[in-house]
Amino acid sequence: xxxxxxxxxxxxxxxxxxxxxxxxxxxxxxxxxxxxxxxxxxxxxxxxxxxxxxxxxxxxxxxxxxxxxxxxxxxxxxxxxxxxxxxxxxxxxxxxxxxxxxxxxxxxxxxxxxxxxxxxxxxxxxxxxxxxxxxxxxxxxxxxxxxxxxxxxxxxxxxxxxxxxxxxxxxxxxxxxxxxxxxxxxxxxxxxxxxxxxxxxxxxxxxxxxxxxxxxxxxxxxxxxxxxxxxxxxxxxxxxxxxxxxxxxxxxxxxxxxx
Numbered sequence: 001x002x003x004x005x006x007x008x009x010x011x012x013x014x015x016x017x018x019x020x021x022x023x024x025x026x027x028x029x030x031x032x033x034x035x036x037x038x039x040x041x042x043x044x045x046x047x048x049x050x051x052x053x054x055x056x057x058x059x060x061x062x063x064x065x066x067x068x069x070x071x072x073x074x075x076x077x078x079x080x081x082x083x084x085x086x087x088x089x090x091x092x093x094x095x096x097x098x099x100x101x102x103x104x105x106x107x108x109x110x111x112x113x114x115x116x117x118x119x120x121x122x123x124x125x126x127x128x129x130x131x132x133x134x135x136x137x138x139x140x141x142x143x144x145x146x147x148x149x150x151x152x153x154x155x156x157x158x159x160x161x162x163x164x165x166x167x168x169x170x171x172x173x174x175x176x177x178x179x180x181x182x183x184x185x186x187x188x189x190x191x192x193x194x195x196x197x198x199x200x201x202x203x204x205x206x207x208x209x210x211x212x213x214x215x216x217x218x219x220x221x222x223x224x225x226x227x228x229x230x231x232x233x234x235x236x237x238x239x240x241x242x243x244x245x246x247x248x249x250x251x252x253x254x255x256x257x258x259x
Contacts, residue, residue: 001023001058002016002060003015003016003017004016004242005061005062005063005073005085006063006064007030007062007064011027013026013240014027016050017243020247024052026046026049027222032066036072036075036076037079039072040076040080043076054081057083060085061087063088088112088246095252096115097143097145099147100147106145109131112246112249113137113218113241114137114245116244119245120236120244121236123216124138124211125216126218127148127218129242130153130222133151134154140211149203155173158188158192169188173193173223173226174189174193175226176190178190197227197228204233217236218236219236219237220241220242225239
């Protein structure tokens with residue numbers, strides 16, 4: 001089994017891959033205060049929950065947007081399994097041509113998303129990832145990563161609104177039955193879900209105007225399955241896109257066996 005781990009600012013997603021197929025996926029909180037021993041115990045518990053013995057782990061790959069955890073979690077996996085993880089970053093083959101002002105500044109999660117999307121769909125592509133921030137990545141017709149956007153995340157935005165407005169409660173994310181809300185909670189839920197869906201529809205239109213051609217749209221991230229169904233544009237919702245991309249990168253960076 002291969003471990004694929006993506007560390008975001010809010011959550012860590014860990015998937016187990018056997019013969020290239022995902023056999024389990026777990027999500028737990030990112031915590032910069034935990035030590036490698038604590039993460040080793042946490043990962044051991046998740047593996048046990050899915051009936052996986054640490055001795056079954058052959059290797060793995062990790063991407064992280066949290067610098068501290070980029071070193072802590074691989075050490076935790078090594079303590080538990082004795083295996084070194086590949087880490088997405090400089091020196092790892094991605095096959096992705098990044099046409100940004102500073103290619104090194106592109107987050108590893110965006111690179112993994114792009115690699116996964118290109119393995120599934122022909123370019124040009126627009127990829128939305130709804131995490132702590134909502135990111136948009138644009139892949140042109142040649143398959144080059146040409147840029148995108150970073151937008152305040154839906155949860156962050158709504159929590160900030162509730163914190164700053166005394167009469168607005170904290171809400172869960174679910175689309176109300178009607179677009180036009182008739183009470184405070186419905187109005188907030190409608191603004192969050194339908195507002196985000198309309199934003200993505202509008203951004204896709206503008207990207208197509210700038211590229212001069214139609215694009216295929218992909219959506220991932222924790223809230224993607226909540227917002228995606230309310231977009232008017234056709235959007236492929238793939239919750240575990242990052243795990244898929246890590247699988248592609250792991251295979252791409254294995255030594256070629258001699259015949």
